[in-house]
Structures are given as structure tokens and as C-alpha cells.
Amino acid sequence: MILARISSIIDLFNEQLGRAISWMTLALVVVQFAIVLFHYVFREGSIFLQESLLYMHSLIFLGAAGYTLLHNGHVRVDVFYRDLPEKIKAWINLIGCLIFLFPVMGLIGWMSWPYVTDSWAALEGSVESSGIQAVYLLKSMILLFVAGVVLQGLSLCLHSLMILSGEEHFNEEEQDVL
Secondary structure, three states, X not given: OHHHHHHHHHHHXXXXXXXXXXXHHHHHHHHHHHHHHHHHHOOOOOHHHHXXXXXXXXXXXXXXXXXXXXXXXOOOOOOOHHHXXXXXXXXXXXXXXXXXXXXXXXXXXXXXXXXXXXXXXXXXXXXXXXXXXXXXXXXXXXXXHHHHHHHHHHHHHHHHHHXXXXXXXXXXXXXXXX
């Protein structure tokens, strides 16, 4: 019961975060349209707006990685997996998280920590004077990526353990998620 509660909280967190971040795609399109409009119609440019595209793009892809894992949007070889019994799938998910996902996320987090903290210590800004003077926030998105994926990986492990113990079963919608 406690495993189900923890995994549902993590799933809800990543669901809400992913839905909130998805609105950034609209902002990205609007800003890109504005940049093109200003450039070709008004013959004006903005380094700040140009750099904002990088920030939005980074937030979309790094911030919503846990949401993508929740909805099975990451690349995976499904040739054999989709036809396996649910307990075998649960074992594959559990072992995959423990052997691949967590170590890779740990390595990314460990290697990026000094990179991010150094940026925060210097309050690193854009090399352009009219650019966004918050590069430290951009670099922090790496840690947001790691946190979101690790949390969703933990939820995936908990779902797998519940399936292996018989407390949970794949339903039609979750079969592709897990």
C-alpha cells in the first residue's frame, strides 16, 4: 500500500510537471514567430529573444524527461518486450532501472554538479551584454532532468515490485507505460 502511494505521488508530480512544461512549446513557437516577424518586417533583432529559445527548448526536453518516461516516450526496443508476460516485463523494468537508469543518472548528476555549482557561484550570464544573464539557471536544468528521471525510475521500480508481489497488474493503458 505504501509503495502504491509513493509511486502515485511521483507519477502525479511528473504528470503535472510535464503538463505545465508542455505549455512552453506554445511559448517557443510564439517567440520564434515574433523573432522572424521582427527580423523580416521591422528589420530588428533581439539577442535576448534568440537566447530565450535555447532556455525554453532546454526546459521542454530536460524538464519533461520524467514525464516522457512516465508515458513510455523514450526510445526502447519493443520487439520482444510487448508480448512477454507481465511479471517478466516487471523484472526487465526493475533490472533495467537498477543496472542502467540509476547508474547513468547518477553519473550525469555527479559530473554536472560542479558545472552547475560553479555557474551559480559566479552567477554566470550570457557572453552577450543584451543576452539573458542567467546561464546558471540554464545549466541547472541538467539537475532538473536527473531529478525527474530518477524519481520516475523509482516509481517504475515500485510499480515493478508491486507487479512481482501480485499487488498490481498491468492494465491496458499502463502496459505500454511500463
